[in-house]
Amino acid sequence: MPTIKETKHQMVQFVFPEHANTQGTLHGGRLMDWIMLAGSVNSSRVSKGITVLGATDSIDFLNPVKVGEIVVLESWIENIGSSSLEVGVMVHAENPETGERKLTTFSHMAFIAVDKDGKPRKLNEQITPADDREMSIYTAAQSRKEGRLPRVAKRDDQARNTIDETEIVRKRLETTRVVLPEDTFYGNFMSVGKLMLAVDETAAILAMRFVKGVLVTGSLDNLYFYSPIKVGDIIIFKAGITYVGNTSLEVGIKVLSENIMTGEQRHTCTAFLSFVHVGEDGMPKATPAFSPETPEEKRLWKKAQERRVDRKERIKKIKETDLYL
Numbered sequence: 001m002p003t004i005k006e007t008k009h010q011m012v013q014f015v016f017p018e019h020a021n022t023q024g025t026l027h028g029g030r031l032m033d034w035i036m037l038a039g040s041v042n043s044s045r046v047s048k049g050i051t052v053l054g055a056t057d058s059i060d061f062l063n064p065v066k067v068g069e070i071v072v073l074e075s076w077i078e079n080i081g082s083s084s085l086e087v088g089v090m091v092h093a094e095n096p097e098t099g100e101r102k103l104t105t106f107s108h109m110a111f112i113a114v115d116k117d118g119k120p121r122k123l124n125e126q127i128t129p130a131d132d133r134e135m136s137i138y139t140a141a142q143s144r145k146e147g148r149l150p151r152v153a154k155r156d157d158q159a160r161n162t163i164d165e166t167e168i169v170r171k172r173l174e175t176t177r178v179v180l181p182e183d184t185f186y187g188n189f190m191s192v193g194k195l196m197l198a199v200d201e202t203a204a205i206l207a208m209r210f211v212k213g214v215l216v217t218g219s220l221d222n223l224y225f226y227s228p229i230k231v232g233d234i235i236i237f238k239a240g241i242t243y244v245g246n247t248s249l250e251v252g253i254k255v256l257s258e259n260i261m262t263g264e265q266r267h268t269c270t271a272f273l274s275f276v277h278v279g280e281d282g283m284p285k286a287t288p289a290f291s292p293e294t295p296e297e298k299r300l301w302k303k304a305q306e307r308r309v310d311r312k313e314r315i316k317k318i319k320e321t322d323l324y325l
Helices: 028-047 132-153 155-159 192-211 295-320
Strands: 009-014 051-056 070-080 084-094 101-113 172-178 184-186 214-220 234-244 248-258 265-278
Touching: 009 028, 028 051, 028 070, 028 084, 028 101, 028 192, 028 214, 051 132, 070 101, 070 132, 084 132, 101 132, 132 155, 155 265, 172 192, 184 192, 192 214, 192 234, 192 248, 192 265, 234 265, 234 295, 248 295, 265 295
Parallel strands: none
Antiparallel strands: 009 070, 051 101, 070 084, 084 101, 172 234, 214 265, 234 248, 248 265
C-alpha cells in the first residue's frame, strides 16, 4: 500500500503565447485544464484505469503566470475510497532564467474510478500514511469527502435541475457549442478540463463586456459535476453577473448538456468564478458601478458576498499553511 509521498507526480508545462490572455499572462481556464489533467493522470495511474472528476474544491489564483515561464504541477493521492480518490494539486510558476518559484494555486479534487462504460469500479489500493504529516493530510481529505456526501446523494436530482438561476439577472450571456471527438479525454466522454476552459472563456466574455476592459480570473468556487457530457451533445452555457465589487466581479454560469437526438437536457454543473479588472499596468482597476435591483438579484448578490468572504479566508489559510509534503 503506497504512502502519500509515493504517489507524488509532477507535470511541467511551458507557457506559450497561445496559452495567454491579452495581458500576456496565463489564461485561467487553461490552468484549470492543466490542473484537472494532472489530477486525472495521477489518479488513473494509481487506480490502474480511467478516472473522471466528480468534484473540485475552490481554486484560488494567487499570482499571475507570464508567457515564457514554466508551470510546475505537483499532484498526490491523499485518500482512496471504495471507488473514489482524493487528489491534491499544487501549482508553481518558475522563472527559467533565475529558477525562482512562486506559488500559483493549490487545489483538492475528487475523482471516480470508472470502467469502459463509465460505471464506478471498485478499488483495491489504499493509502497508508507514512508519518504524522501524512496522517493529517489523509484525515483532512477524508473529512472533505464526507462533507461532500450530502451533495453527492442528490446528484441525480441535480442532474435533472435544468432551471437557469441566472435568467433573473440583467447582465447575462448564453452560448452553445457542440462536443467533438477532440474534446474527449477517453471514450466518448468530454474532458472536464476542456469544459472548464470553455466555462472560463464564456464567463470572461460576459465580464469583459460589462467592464469594457481586461480581466484576469481570480478564483473558481467549489464545483460538483452531476452529469457527463458526451461526443455529439450540445453544451449550453448560461451566465449571469451575480456580484460587482470595487475592482472585481463574480459570474455564475450554469452548464447544460443536450442530447441532439432526443432533446433531453441535463445539468452538468454550476460554477461561480471571480474576475479582477486590471489596467494596462496589470494593476487592479475600478469596475463600473452596479447594484442589484430585483429581489432575485439581491438574493444572488447576498450569496455572492458570502462566497467573497469565504474566498478571503481560503487565500489567507493557503498562504499561512505549509503545503509541502
